[in-house]
Amino acid sequence: MFLDLSSYKDFNNIIIKYVDGDSIYIRDIGWVEDAGAIQTNVVRINGKRQVYLPIFKRPGANTIEAVETIKNSLELLGQRLPEDVHLNIIFDQSNYIRNSINSTIRAGLSGLILVVVVLILFLGNFRSALIAALSLPLSIMFALTGLYFTGQSINTVTLGGLALVLGLMVDNSIVVLETTDRHIKMGKSNLKAAMDAAAEVSMPVLASTLAIVVVFVPVIFLSGIARYLFSPLAMVVTFAMAGSYIFSLTLIPVAAAKILKIKQEKPEKDAFRGLFGMFNRFIEWLVLKYRITLGWVLGHRWQVLSSTVLIFIISLFFAGKIGYELFPSMDVGQLVVYTRMEPGTPLEESEFQVEKMENLIKQELGSELDMIVSNIGVFFDLPAAWTPNSGTQDAFIKIQLTENHKIRTKDLEKQLREKFRREFPGIEFSFNKGGMITAALNEGITSPIDIQVQGNDLYVANSIARRIRDTVVTVRGTRDVRIMQRLSQPFIDIRVDREKAAELGVDAVDATKNLVSALNSSTSFAKAFWIDENNGNHYFVGVTYPEYHINSETSLMNVTVTGDKHQQPVPLKNFASLSNSSAPSEINHLNLTRVTNVYVNVEDSDIGTVSSEITRRLEVIKASLPPGYEIALRGEVQSMKESFSELRTGFILAIILVYLIIVPLFGSWKQPLIVIFTIPLGLIGVIWMLYLTKTYISIQSIMGIIMMTGISVAYGNILIDRINARLKQGESVMSAIIEGAGERLRPVLMTMLTTVMGLLPLAMGFRIGSEANVPLARTIIGGIIVATGMTLIIIPILYSFFTKTVKQISPDEINA
Numbered sequence: 001m002f003l004d005l006s007s008y009k010d011f012n013n014i015i016i017k018y019v020d021g022d023s024i025y026i027r028d029i030g031w032v033e034d035a036g037a038i039q040t041n042v043v044r045i046n047g048k049r050q051v052y053l054p055i056f057k058r059p060g061a062n063t064i065e066a067v068e069t070i071k072n073s074l075e076l077l078g079q080r081l082p083e084d085v086h087l088n089i090i091f092d093q094s095n096y097i098r099n100s101i102n103s104t105i106r107a108g109l110s111g112l113i114l115v116v117v118v119l120i121l122f123l124g125n126f127r128s129a130l131i132a133a134l135s136l137p138l139s140i141m142f143a144l145t146g147l148y149f150t151g152q153s154i155n156t157v158t159l160g161g162l163a164l165v166l167g168l169m170v171d172n173s174i175v176v177l178e179t180t181d182r183h184i185k186m187g188k189s190n191l192k193a194a195m196d197a198a199a200e201v202s203m204p205v206l207a208s209t210l211a212i213v214v215v216f217v218p219v220i221f222l223s224g225i226a227r228y229l230f231s232p233l234a235m236v237v238t239f240a241m242a243g244s245y246i247f248s249l250t251l252i253p254v255a256a257a258k259i260l261k262i263k264q265e266k267p268e269k270d271a272f273r274g275l276f277g278m279f280n281r282f283i284e285w286l287v288l289k290y291r292i293t294l295g296w297v298l299g300h301r302w303q304v305l306s307s308t309v310l311i312f313i314i315s316l317f318f319a320g321k322i323g324y325e326l327f328p329s330m331d332v333g334q335l336v337v338y339t340r341m342e343p344g345t346p347l348e349e350s351e352f353q354v355e356k357m358e359n360l361i362k363q364e365l366g367s368e369l370d371m372i373v374s375n376i377g378v379f380f381d382l383p384a385a386w387t388p389n390s391g392t393q394d395a396f397i398k399i400q401l402t403e404n405h406k407i408r409t410k411d412l413e414k415q416l417r418e419k420f421r422r423e424f425p426g427i428e429f430s431f432n433k434g435g436m437i438t439a440a441l442n443e444g445i446t447s448p449i450d451i452q453v454q455g456n457d458l459y460v461a462n463s464i465a466r467r468i469r470d471t472v473v474t475v476r477g478t479r480d481v482r483i484m485q486r487l488s489q490p491f492i493d494i495r496v497d498r499e500k501a502a503e504l505g506v507d508a509v510d511a512t513k514n515l516v517s518a519l520n521s522s523t524s525f526a527k528a529f530w531i532d533e534n535n536g537n538h539y540f541v542g543v544t545y546p547e548y549h550i551n552s553e554t555s556l557m558n559v560t561v562t563g564d565k566h567q568q569p570v571p572l573k574n575f576a577s578l579s580n581s582s583a584p585s586e587i588n589h590l591n592l593t594r595v596t597n598v599y600v601n602v603e604d605s606d607i608g609t610v611s612s613e614i615t616r617r618l619e620v621i622k623a624s625l626p627p628g629y630e631i632a633l634r635g636e637v638q639s640m641k642e643s644f645s646e647l648r649t650g651f652i653l654a655i656i657l658v659y660l661i662i663v664p665l666f667g668s669w670k671q672p673l674i675v676i677f678t679i680p681l682g683l684i685g686v687i688w689m690l691y692l693t694k695t696y697i698s699i700q701s702i703m704g705i706i707m708m709t710g711i712s713v714a715y716g717n718i719l720i721d722r723i724n725a726r727l728k729q730g731e732s733v734m735s736a737i738i739e740g741a742g743e744r745l746r747p748v749l750m751t752m753l754t755t756v757m758g759l760l761p762l763a764m765g766f767r768i769g770s771e772a773n774v775p776l777a778r779t780i781i782g783g784i785i786v787a788t789g790m791t792l793i794i795i796p797i798l799y800s801f802f803t804k805t806v807k808q809i810s811p812d813e814i815n816a
Contacts, residue, residue, distance in 0.1 A: 006533055008034050011541075030543075037540075038520060038547065041391055042351050044374040045090055052375065054092075056384065062153060067092055067493050080535060090371060093339055102161040104773070106761075111166045112136065114757035119170065121176065121279050122750040131255045132173045135247040139169045142243025142277040143236050152232050160762070160773040161236035164780070167758030168212060168711065169240055171751040172205045172248035175718060178747045180256045194253035202249055204334065204721040207665040208714035209245040213238050215710040218650030224524060225326075226643040226699050233703070283746055291742045294796055296736035298734065301797045308681065308794060310634040315687045322690050323606025324697035326448075326640035330771040332407045332433070337416065337447060338388060340482075343585060344490040345393035347377050353427065360419060361399060368407055371400040388446055389668035390585040391489060409433040414603060417479065430480040430601060447480065448607050450635035454593050455628055458584055461596040462487055464629060467621060468598050475613050477605030484597040489585035492553070492578060500575035501616045511561045511572065518545040518559045553578055606696050610636045640699075647702040654706050655679060658713050666724065674798040681794065682712050682787030689782025695775050704779025711755065711780070712787035716795055719744045723799060737796045745792065752788045756781050 004010055026032060043052035057066040067089075074087045081087070113296035115136075119129035127726035140162060148157060179201050216234035219227065297304050338355070341350055354374050362369060376395040378384050388396060401409070413431045420429050432446050450470055453459045465483045473481045494515065496508050516524050523542035530541050550556055557578055560569030588595050602610050611633060622631055632638075656675060662672045686705055690697065723740035727733065762777035 003559050005530065008032055008530070008532075008539070011530075027619050037523075039378040040347060041375070041379040041389075042347060044351070044354065044358070044376070046372055047355070052373065056386070062520040064098065080537075081723040090373060096215045101159060103152075103155055104156055104163060110761035111163055111758040114760060115167050115754045117169060118750065118753045119174070122174075122283070122753075124744065127259050128181075131252060131259055132170050132177050134251060134255060135173045135244050135701050136166070136169055138247050138251070139240050142246070144238035146186065146239030146242075147232075147236060150235055151173070152235060155232070156772065157229060157232045158236045160776075161233040162240060163762055163773070164233075164707070164759060165212075165237050165240050167751070167753075169244040170754050172209060172244050173252045173712070174750050174754070175201050175205055175208075175248045175747055176248050176252050177256055179752070180253065182743075188288075189815050190257045194257040198249050198434075199255075200725075201721075203665055204717050205245060205248060207662050207717050209241050210661045211658050211717065212710035213241050214709070215706045215794075216656040216660055217657055218647075218653045218706070220651075221650065222646050223642070225639055226646060230703055232494070236741035237707075272530030277518075283749075286749075287742050287745050290745050290792070291738050294738050294793075296740055297793055297797060298737065298800055301800065304793065304797060308790070312681060312684055313366055318691050319683075319687045322687070322695075322697055324634050324640075324644075325606050325607035326643065326698060328696070328698050328700060328775050329410070333403070333405055333409065334433070335399040335401075335409055335412055336432040337399070337420070338430040338432070338447075339395045341393040342426070343391070343393055343486055343488045347392040350376050350392055350395055350716055353424065354397065357397060357420065357424070360423060361397070361416065364415060364419070365401070365407070365412070368401055368405045369399070369401045371398075373398040373400075390486075395771070410603075415601075423753040428482055429597065430482060432601075439563065445599070445635045447599035447601050448636035449602065449619070449633065451598040451600065451614070452590065452632050452634055453594075453596040453598070454590065454630045454632065455626075455788075456594055458485070458487060458587065458594060458596065460626065461594065461629065464621070464625065464631070465598050466597045466632070468618065471617050471621065472598065472600055472614055475610060475617065477602050477610045478600050479603045479616075480599070480601040482599055484586075484599055485588065486585045488582045491581060491583050492556070493581045494556075494572070494576055496576045496580050504570050504575055506570055506575060511576070514561050515556075515572065515622075517543050518550055518556070520544065526764070591771075607636060608640065608697070611640075643699045644702065647699060647706070651706050651709070654709050660707060662713065664715055666720065670802055671720060671724075673715050674720065674795055674802060677710050677798055678787060678790045678794055679712060680717060682708050682783040685782040685784070685786025686779050687782075688786075690775070693778055695778055698775050700772065701775040701779040702775040705783060707776075708780050708783030708787060711784050712791065715748050715751065715788055715791045718748060719791055719795055720799065723796075733800065737799055741792065741796050748788060748792065752784055755784055 003013060005727070009032060011032040012025065014026050015023045016026060016029070017024040018711045028604060043050055045052065055066075057063060065177060071089060074089070078087050079086075116129060116133055119132050120126060123129050123132060125430060128262065143162060144154070147154070149183060152158060176197055180194050181198035183197050184190060186193075188196065188205065198788065216230075216238060219230045219234045222230060287466035337357070339354065354376055354808060358372050358374060361372060361409045375387065375389065377392040378387055378389040388394070398410075401412075408435060413433050417429065417431055420427075451465075451469070451472070453461045453464045455464075462483065462485070463484075469481050469483055472478055496511055498508060501508055501511065513525060515521070516522070519541035521540075521544040522528075523540045526542075528541040529538045531538055545559075550559075557571065557576070559572045561572065562569050584775055600610075600614070615633060617635075618631055625631065658679075659672050659676050663669060683705070686701070686708065689695070695701065719741055722744045723736050726736035726740045731739070759777040759781050763781055765771055765774035
């Protein structure tokens with residue numbers, strides 16, 4: 001006869017033993033229930049208890065694609081659930097990614113419009129602007145094609161890279177078009193002018209393009225988060241600039257030969273001609289004033305250089321007043337509040353306190369609040385690896401603001417911190433407003449500053465950690481200073497007397513299993529499943545005691561174990577003792593060494609300044625550490641130091657590579673140094689831009705400095721190349737410098753303004769999700785504005801020094 005287990009009630013009919021020919025069933029010694037594990041975790045969604053299932057994507061997977069797949073699967077999953085059970089997505093982090101992408105696209109389109117406006121103004125009509133703008137969509141398509149074949153995706157980094165180089169993508173076309181226009185004015189035909197112009201500027205344009213691209217070579221040598229951020233950026237910029245170079249020397253000359261001819265046959269309307277004429281007259285007046293100024297500057301070279309050096313030194317002083325961080329802070333519309341009550345706080349009490357916190361949050365936010373998800377306690381199984389909670393006394397509250405929220409997340413953090421500490425004395429709080437990117441930068445740590453005490457004895461390490469906490473809490477800008485590991489979690493210590501157990505024939509392993517089964521379930525150590533044929537779901541099958549039977553220490557010690565020497569079960573009290581004690585709630589390791597973590601948040605200051613002050617104060621504590629114990633700063637601070645060091649090396653390497661790129665262009669080892677000398681002076685603009693806009697130095701701004709290096713060199717190349725050309729025509733050095741620089745003022749200004757206007761929407765950072773590119777855009781704008789000024793003033797001065805004479809020189813002497 002086969003036993004039918006189509007229902008869980010049928011388990012009562014399972015025979016477990018025969019005694020004197022009689023069957024003993026499970027129903028004779030107990031009963032079967034459709035029950036659940038002892039609850040140690042509660043999740044509340046918008047104030048109601050819910051079943052919460054967090055889903056994590058695999059490394060390298062596309063977040064938006066993963067979320068869409070899950071959404072499409074909900075209907076199928078719902079078919080297997082009862083009618084009164086509903087599946088809903090409550091926390092979707094892909095929304096922020098979508099907002100970031102949309103913000104970056106809007107900023108890019110705004111920059112594109114501004115670039116076209118600059119082209120129209122400088123080139124004087126719509127047809128000329130159209131010719132120059134032709135390279136924009138084609139270069140973008142070229143870059144997207146390159147991303148496809150290299151396995152990269154369209155994301156905020158790659159889209160931000162395209163937005164960053166919008167102005168640069170038309171620079172090559174501007175140079176070709178402006179040179180073509182100059183050749184047409186010499187009386188050449190459109191076709192001849194286009195061909196001669198393309199041949200004339202092919203090498204300078206190539207050098208300028210390579211100078212911008214080559215600065216990304218150091219990205220190859222980066223590691224950690226910086227490499228993941230800038231590798232896609234380097235690829236998209238390289239592809240875009242390569243496309244720009246190709247189209248500027250192929251499509252643009254052809255279009256100029258055809259469209260410019262049509263322009264002569266069909267002049268623009270008088271109203272536009274008047275507007276363009278006015279602007280052109282202004283540029284001509286500016287060129288005249290520039291030539292006059294340049295003549296005066298060349299007569300007062302030492303005074304100008306001395307003043308420039310003085311400004312540079314003053315700027316370096318203000319650079320020390322700019323804070324620094326690893327990555328710019330972003331308003332992701334989310335805030336996580338970590339709470340920790342007294343060790344051993346029952347789950348019910350923790351939930352009661354969290355409910356009061358939720359009500360306070362609702363009162364503070366009102367209509368700005370979209371959702372609250374509270375996770376209280378911890379499920380003691382594999383899911384425990386995915387939660388910062390260490391017991392029933394811990395909880396974290398996720399706050400999701402509405403999409404168009406007015407309050408800034410950092411203001412909400414400050415506001416709630418003050419009220420929580422006042423309304424809930426004795427409860428420890430910590431706040432995290434960073435979202436996905438900050439979590440990645442911190443490697444999952446809930447705070448940007450992690451001070452780790454390494455040592456074997458947890459109690460010695462904890463005393464050191466308490467000393468660190470008391471020191472750090474006095475540092476200006478620190479908030480939520482707390483020790484992660486607690487040593488005071490209450491527990492019942494049951495010690496087995498192994499000699500007595502052996503005398504009674506009791507195995508200590510069996511005693512442990514019976515005890516675990518009584519307190520929890522046998523599923524903790526022996527997994528057994530039953531599949532319900534009605535719905536196909538899997539259920540754990542385990543043995544346990546009713547909770548109300550284990551209601552005192554006495555009943556706990558009466559748990560029995562079957563021995564080999566006795567027919568009757570042996571109570572636990574016959575061979576074990578019980579005592580109340582405390583122990584660590586969690587123990588963490590780093591490289592097999594025990595660590596105790598002191599977490600620190602930062603408010604109203606930058607992470608770099610705060611971490612530097614903490615490091616200084618820790619030196620005193622380090623001097624008195626017992627043998628075998630160490631203190632180290634990790635988390636975002638460690639990543640920041642490593643990334644800054646690598647990018648600093650990358651900046652130096654970029655300068656060297658740029659120099660080697662332009663040496664063949666000039667056929668000289670000396671003349672490229674003229675351009676290189678202006679790169680540090682571009683830092684003046686970077687420093688003042690960051691200082692005045694209160695933007696911290698970060699890996700984004702350092703990458704902006706590296707990009708500024710290539711851009712500023714490109715402007716210098718065009719200037720010197722034209723001066724050399726006039727010298728080869730037999731002009732004197734002074735005349736070649738003044739006239740050559742004057743001829744290049746217009747294209748240099750045009751390329752500078754297209755770059756600035758293309759970056760301006762990103763630099764403003766008005767839209768949520770675009771904050772990551774703000775320091776990068778501001779750095780480039782500040783750097784190239786000043787670098788352009790230095791190019792137009794300092795390069796002619798340095799050029800005059802390198803030639804050492806104002807007399808007419810032969811072409812051979814130029815490359816001396």
